[in-house]
Amino acid sequence: MASPRLGFRLAVCLLNVSEARKQDVVETIAKAALCDKPGQKKTQTTVLNIFSDYDYNRSVLTLAGPIETLGHSVVAACTEAYNLIDMEQHDGIHPCLGSVDLVPIYPLSECVSLEECGKVAHDIAESLSHDVPDCSMFYFGYADQPHKRSLVQRRKELNWYKRSNLNVNDIKPDVGTTVSPRYGLTGIGASPYVMNCNVTVDTQDLNIGQLIASAVRGANPGGLRGIQAMAFPHEGTVEIACNVESFKDKPPMPMTEESTKYISYYIEGEEHFYFAPISIERQIKKLAASYGVKTVGTALVGFTPEHCKCLAEQAIREGYGAFWRKRKTITM
Incomplete structure (x- = not known):
């Protein structure tokens, strides 16, 4: 259960973005999740890890924080990624459909429910559709109500695994009217930790x-x-x-x-x-x-759920938003 010293109800987003060859772009996206720009209030979100693969041209950012506020950080990071990554210019061997390809929300604390994570995923999608009007999304897991279709099932339905055979004009997103060539299609959902x-x-x-x-x-x-x-x-x-x-x-x-x-x-x-x-x-x-x-x-790529929870508690307790930088200097 959640650490009594913190009293936080923690969740995590393993944010998948379609960029790994420009580390300055990836770190700018990570910094956006911390809302540490001049004049903005810092959140309790911490970026625990950044895993980038050059051949895949894909990065996974581990964003952890209280379930009540994590969504705001995820929206900020996604908005930055949409601004900086153009899917029309993307080249990589890993299947993907969007500049922000995947936004999964997982519970870390035992007292955080999958239904809550699904609600946060919906709130993220609603905010992004307002802030980035041309983006489009599909739901999976506990965000895909009432069906709760898995990410694998949704990806198969969308032909995600065979992007070369995909006609985006045939896709009807759950959020948005059409799929933008620049932003592509983003998967947003909630499930137990993957x-x-x-x-x-x-x-x-x-x-x-x-x-x-x-x-x-x-x-x-x-x-x-x-x-x-x-x-x-x-x-x-x-x-x-x-x-x-x-x-x-x-x-x-x-x-x-x-x-x-x-x-x-x-x-x-x-x-x-x-x-x-x-x-x-x-x-x-x-x-x-x-x-x-x-x-x-x-x-x-990232951590086991137990290790992720322990590191999130440590990072928030010690005030390390950019925890991925600290991890480079210590042995975990």
Whole structure:
């Protein structure tokens, strides 16, 4: 539950923007979330981390703060991103539809509900439609009422995974009338925390990467539950990019060293489980070996939900809005 020293009810936004090659642009977006311009009041939001990938031309900014005020910071950051990123000029290997591609709101404190996060997502969309009239958005998760369609389902419906075959004129956004060529389409929603765990395989054969991604994907027989995976060519190798979703059903016990390892956390008193990054790495390593290749590294984009909550509490307690800068000088 929330730290009694702080009394904050914390949530987090893992803001995905379609820019990674101009770090000054990415950091300007991060600073906007802090509202630290002259004459503006600083918020209690902290930017815990900035993860940028040159080949993907995509950055993920971890914005955490009280659920009651986080939306204002997210709107400020998104508005800046819309101003600075032109989708007509974008080039990168990661699928995307918008200059602000994804705005997921996740609860961090146990007492913050998914319904509240969905309401914040709606408020963000309403504010952005007013501040940036030509932007357009689709809802997912607890912002997509009453259907609560998942992000994966919405992306499939929009052909997000095959952008080259997409005709934006065929898209009817949930917010906005048409899709602007400059801003593109933004996904806004709420769900239990989703981690991003990327495992690098030492091969240039994308077909091997795609076979591994398919085998680890939770929707396929033998896959890891809650895992969405794609394979991309990356810096002369292949990266298996995994979205790690949580689930409620308690995993079978006992579990041996060779079996999967789960970690749990709570939302409103309900226990949720997700695969530990080490289990994902172990499974991909085993699959890669079956094709005669090795894994050469694993990167967690951001944090586990527990680590994210602890860092957010520390950053707010110590008054570090630009916490990502502090993290460069210390070992976490």
